[in-house]
Amino acid sequence: MSREIVALLLLLASPFAASAATEDAVGGVPTSVLSGPDVEKSALGPLTWTVPCKFAHAGGQAFEGTVEEYHCDYILASLKDPVGQFTRLPTLPAQITFLQSTKWAARAAKEKAKTETEALLKKTDPKTVDAKLAPADRLKAFMALSDEVAKGVEICKPFLWPAREATSYLEKTHGFWPESWKPCMSPFYDRWDELSGLIKPLEKTVIDYSSLAAAARLRAAERNAEHKTPAAFPAFVPGGKGAARQLDKLYDGGETAKEPDEFADPEAAAPGKGQYVLAAPKKISDLNLAPPPIPEEGEARSRRNYFARGYQEALTRLTDERRIAYWHATGQTATVGDPEGRSSLTIRQQGPTCGVAAQYQAMKARGLSVTMTDLAKEGLAKGYYSEYMERDGGLEGGTPSDQMNHLLTDHGVRSRYVASTTPEALTESIRVGGDALVSMQTKRLWNDPKLSDGSGHTVYVTGAEVDANGKTRGFYINDTGTGEAKRFVPIEQFLRAWKGRNNTAVLFDANNDPKK
Amino acid sequence: MPITIRKNSLFAVALLAALSSCQDSGKWMDRLDADPLHARADATRRAAGCANMALELGRSLPVPEHGGTSLAVLYYPSKSEPGRSIVLTPTVKAVFALEGAAGERCAALPKSPSKELGAAAPDGLSMTAYYRDQLAVYQALPATAALYGKGGTPDAEGLKSLKSFAASFQAVAEPGLRGDYYRLNPEFWEWLRSAAGSSLPKA
Numbered sequence: 001m002s003r004e005i006v007a008l009l010l011l012l013a014s015p016f017a018a019s020a021a022t023e024d025a026v027g028g029v030p031t032s033v034l035s036g037p038d039v040e041k042s043a044l045g046p047l048t049w050t051v052p053c054k055f056a057h058a059g060g061q062a063f064e065g066t067v068e069e070y071h072c073d074y075i076l077a078s079l080k081d082p083v084g085q086f087t088r089l090p091t092l093p094a095q096i097t098f099l100q101s102t103k104w105a106a107r108a109a110k111e112k113a114k115t116e117t118e119a120l121l122k123k124t125d126p127k128t129v130d131a132k133l134a135p136a137d138r139l140k141a142f143m144a145l146s147d148e149v150a151k152g153v154e155i156c157k158p159f160l161w162p163a164r165e166a167t168s169y170l171e172k173t174h175g176f177w178p179e180s181w182k183p184c185m186s187p188f189y190d191r192w193d194e195l196s197g198l199i200k201p202l203e204k205t206v207i208d209y210s211s212l213a214a215a216a217r218l219r220a221a222e223r224n225a226e227h228k229t230p231a232a233f234p235a236f237v238p239g240g241k242g243a244a245r246q247l248d249k250l251y252d253g254g255e256t257a258k259e260p261d262e263f264a265d266p267e268a269a270a271p272g273k274g275q276y277v278l279a280a281p282k283k284i285s286d287l288n289l290a291p292p293p294i295p296e297e298g299e300a301r302s303r304r305n306y307f308a309r310g311y312q313e314a315l316t317r318l319t320d321e322r323r324i325a326y327w328h329a330t331g332q333t334a335t336v337g338d339p340e341g342r343s344s345l346t347i348r349q350q351g352p353t354c355g356v357a358a359q360y361q362a363m364k365a366r367g368l369s370v371t372m373t374d375l376a377k378e379g380l381a382k383g384y385y386s387e388y389m390e391r392d393g394g395l396e397g398g399t400p401s402d403q404m405n406h407l408l409t410d411h412g413v414r415s416r417y418v419a420s421t422t423p424e425a426l427t428e429s430i431r432v433g434g435d436a437l438v439s440m441q442t443k444r445l446w447n448d449p450k451l452s453d454g455s456g457h458t459v460y461v462t463g464a465e466v467d468a469n470g471k472t473r474g475f476y477i478n479d480t481g482t483g484e485a486k487r488f489v490p491i492e493q494f495l496r497a498w499k500g501r502n503n504t505a506v507l508f509d510a511n512n513d514p515k516k
Numbered sequence: 517m518p519i520t521i522r523k524n525s526l527f528a529v530a531l532l533a534a535l536s537s538c539q540d541s542g543k544w545m546d547r548l549d550a551d552p553l554h555a556r557a558d559a560t561r562r563a564a565g566c567a568n569m570a571l572e573l574g575r576s577l578p579v580p581e582h583g584g585t586s587l588a589v590l591y592y593p594s595k596s597e598p599g600r601s602i603v604l605t606p607t608v609k610a611v612f613a614l615e616g617a618a619g620e621r622c623a624a625l626p627k628s629p630s631k632e633l634g635a636a637a638p639d640g641l642s643m644t645a646y647y648r649d650q651l652a653v654y655q656a657l658p659a660t661a662a663l664y665g666k667g668g669t670p671d672a673e674g675l676k677s678l679k680s681f682a683a684s685f686q687a688v689a690e691p692g693l694r695g696d697y698y699r700l701n702p703e704f705w706e707w708l709r710s711a712a713g714s715s716l717p718k719a
Contacts, residue, residue: 147599166595309598352572352593386570397593397604398572419562439571442596444545449643451601452636452690453650454574455594482598496545501571502562 046092049083051076052180057092067099070159070183074106077161109158116155117187124148124191126198136209139202140311146195152188159184167350168387169376174350203307203314204297210318211294214325294321303343308482309446316447320474320488324465332467337430339463339476343485346460346478347372354458355399356385357480358437359407361460362508365435366413379407404437404458405506413508420503423491427464427472433508436461438477441500444493446482456501457481544647551654553578556617557589560610566591566622569608574636576606577653577689579700584665586613587657588700590625592693594636601636603692605629609700614661634692641687649688656681664707678712686716695719 045058053072055063075082089095129141153160160181167175177185295301306314327333345361349372356375363370379385384406385399405415415433418425429436439458443451463476465488474490489497498504548554557578560566574594578587591608594601610622637646659677663670670678689697698705698719709715 352570355571397607398570400568401571402567404571443637446598447541447643448598448601449641449646450599450635450637450639451596452574452594452603453646454576454591455596455601455636456571456573457596458571481596492542496542496549499549500558502558504571 044092046089047086047095049086051083065096065099067103070110071099071103071106073159073161073180073183074109075102076180077157077159078102078105106158113155113158113184117152117184120149120151120155121187121191124195126195135202135205136315139199139206142195142199142202143307143311146192146199149188149191149195152185152191156181156184156188169350169353169373170380170387172373206314207294207297207301207306207318210315210322214294214322217322217326218329294318294325300340300343303346303485304487305482305484308484309448313447317484317487320490324488327465327467327473333465333473335463335476336427336466337434337463337476339486342435342460342462343478345462346483346485347480348483349480351376351387352398353385354480355404355437356407358458358460358506359405361478361480362408362415362435362437362506363411363413368411368413370411375407378410382406382410398456399458401439401501401504404439404504408506416507416509418505418507421505421507422503423472423475423495424470425507426461426475426505427466429505429507429509430461430464430475432510434462435508437506438498439501439504440497442481442497444497444500445479445489447493453500462486541643541647544644544651548647548651548654551651553587553614553657554651554654556612557587557654560589560612560620560622561591563610563612563620563622565624566608566610569622573608574603574690576693576697577650577685578612578657579697580614580657580661580664580704581611581701582703584614584661584663586611586619587661590693590696590700592696593630595632596636603633603636603690605631605633606693606696614658632692633695634690636690636692638687638689638691646688649684652680652684653688656684660708663711664704667707670711675712678708679714682708682712682714686714 044061047055047057047063049055051072053067053069055065055067057063075086079085086095086098089098124145126142126145129138129145131138133141160178162178162180164177164181165173165175167173182189295304304317306317324333324335328335342361342365345364347357347360349357353372353376356379357372360370360372360375363375376385379399380387384403386397402417402419405417408415415437426436426438437458438461439456441453442448442455442457443453445457445459457479459477459479459481461475461477463486465473465476467473472491474488475494477487477489478485479487557575561569561575569591570593572593573591576590576592578589580586581588588609588611590606591610592606593604595604596602605628606625608622608624610620612620641649656677659674660681663674663678694716696719698716702718705715705718
């Protein structure tokens with residue numbers, strides 16, 4: 001007896017099938033759940049099933065029975081090769097018995113899903129959130145409800161087929177949820193839409209508040225500069241002969257670096273005779289104020305995608321940006337590289353293409369006309385990249401470490417793969433070449449408890465925040481796994497995430513324009 | 517703007533809590549990274565035979581091999597997005613000695629259809645708890661493997677170590693990989709069940 005037939009018989013022996021048979025026997029329910037011909041005496045041939053839910057007898061005669069869509073969804077989601085198994089059933093009566101038994105099981109599953117759906121919709125009703133809460137707390141609550149709605153997938157699982165599509169440049173799939181999921185999932189889709197409509201304006205409010213806070217802090221710095229001595233200026237850059245010149249030399253065009261004669265305040269008491277100290281600015285216009293740290297609402301802000309990793313991580317990012325604005329204003333650090341300019345290069349990757357996507361951005365930054373689809377195809381053909389090959393096995397899924405820059409090389413971009421390097425080398429690569437690629441531990445980079453520690457991820461490094469002593473305080477990245485651009489990662493977190501991948505990087509030298 | 521100030525204070529409180537939690541988990545990460553056994557397990561990624569492995573692959577916790585003198589880890593792909601990660605069928609196995617650098621080997625597993633096996637991290641486990649428990653696994657592993665190698669019934673101290681290993685392992689191991697962990701060495705897990713009263717379910 002084939003394994004498929006055994007599986008069907010097991011299904012028929014399920015509690016649902018048993019209860020159907022019993023109820024039929026006592027006459028408590030319609031004796032035929034499939035209203036139709038007397039199949040035992042029928043001369044009609046066996047049924048052919050056309051997915052999703054069309055049945056006809058061999059020979060073309062229409063099937064007079066009724067099989068509802070959710071019934072078919074249930075069978076399609078429950079069995080491996082359901083159509084093949086159905087077709088291989090030896091007789092029409094066996095097919096009808098199978099459909100009868102599974103119909104009862106489907107009906108019971110539908111009732112269960114209905115009850116659970118109602119409970120989840122009640123639980124995630126936005127009206128349960130107190131309207132008097134502060135915007136930040138309301139946002140947090142709505143985001144939690146939105147996460148909770150995801151449990152709808154589990155509720156609908158008995159009816160969900162096929163699996164959610166993978167994301168792949170090669171298959172041209174985008175991770176969409178199949179149309180066939182709609183009948184069960186539509187209440188959850190509607191709830192997501194409803195919550196999304198509430199979340200978006202609150203996100204804007206939270207970012208705006210953060211922007212205001214940054215401005216307030218800078219105003220406070222200005223007041224300090226006007227009324228207090230430089231010594232009282234909080235966390236001011238440590239002095240030292242030639243500090244500004246050194247910055248100029250190290251970081252061409254760095255905003256912090258000023259010539260002493262332009263910047264020195266004769267009234268400011270230098271801590272040591274003959275030493276030049278970065279003096280406190282007198283007014284806000286003197287501050288080394290970079291463009292607004294948190295951009296106005298619009299494309300630049302949208303690219304940063306603050307809330308991609310959730311509420312708490314968004315707050316952390318916003319605070320980091322406020323801190324950087326303060327560092328800049330008080331002359332503590334300068335930005336190396338052009339993280340704002342390169343933020344426009346970021347994309348949201350499909351499939352395990354982080355390594356390809358990082359190289360893609362480096363190529364685009366050098367003016368190459370490339371697409372992710374072409375690069376993924378090229379990488380696959382040359383063995384630099386592999387997809388999740390779910391149907392055939394033999395998967396790898398990603399980019400081998402030592403091939404992190406092979407696409408770059410093949411497109412004429414000179415770079416160096418280094419199995420292990422230092423943050424100083426990374427900063428230097430950004431200074432002279434404009435960027436770098438690093439391999440990181442995803443969990444540590446995203447600060448995400450739902451991930452395992454081992455998994456890796458490649459990101460495109462677009463800038464560094466460096467102090468007057470040349471010490472890097474953090475790096476800016478474009479992360480194609482989350483769609484975040486110009487995310488500042490403080491140095492401690494960066495190093496912890498990088499260490500798990502042995503501080504692997506791809507570095508660039510000057511004059512690496514492939515068109516030259 | 518008094519309202520703004522109030523909201524900012526709220527941000528500050530929320531942020532302090534987040535930063536404190538982050539710093540806390542950072543300390544456990546540092547301690548885990550400093551653990552020599554953890555470092556050796558990580559080094560298998562660079563072992564001969566694994567040099568061409570995709571950098572995205574995650575690494576499992578180590579499981580004692582037969583005899584208890586070496587440990588095995590699996591490498592597996594995962595589908596990850598913020599807040600969600602699914603483990604796929606492991607593709608590579610590496611083995612390394614419990615002590616010393618000899619005997620390290622790494623090879624691709626026979627090709628098999630890939631499946632989504634389940635979550636990559638236990639639900640509800642904070643970053644701090646995750647790294648603390650993972651460190652506990654590595655710290656308990658040498659004694660556990662030695663006891664397994666010796667066989668027989670452990671003394672009270674050994675039993676304590678075994679229970680610590682079993683509890684930490686189950687707390688932190690990838691839920692989607694439980695079957696693969698068991699299949700790495702069923703003999704070990706059954707021995708652990710008989711010796712410590714707790715183990716992974718049979719797969």
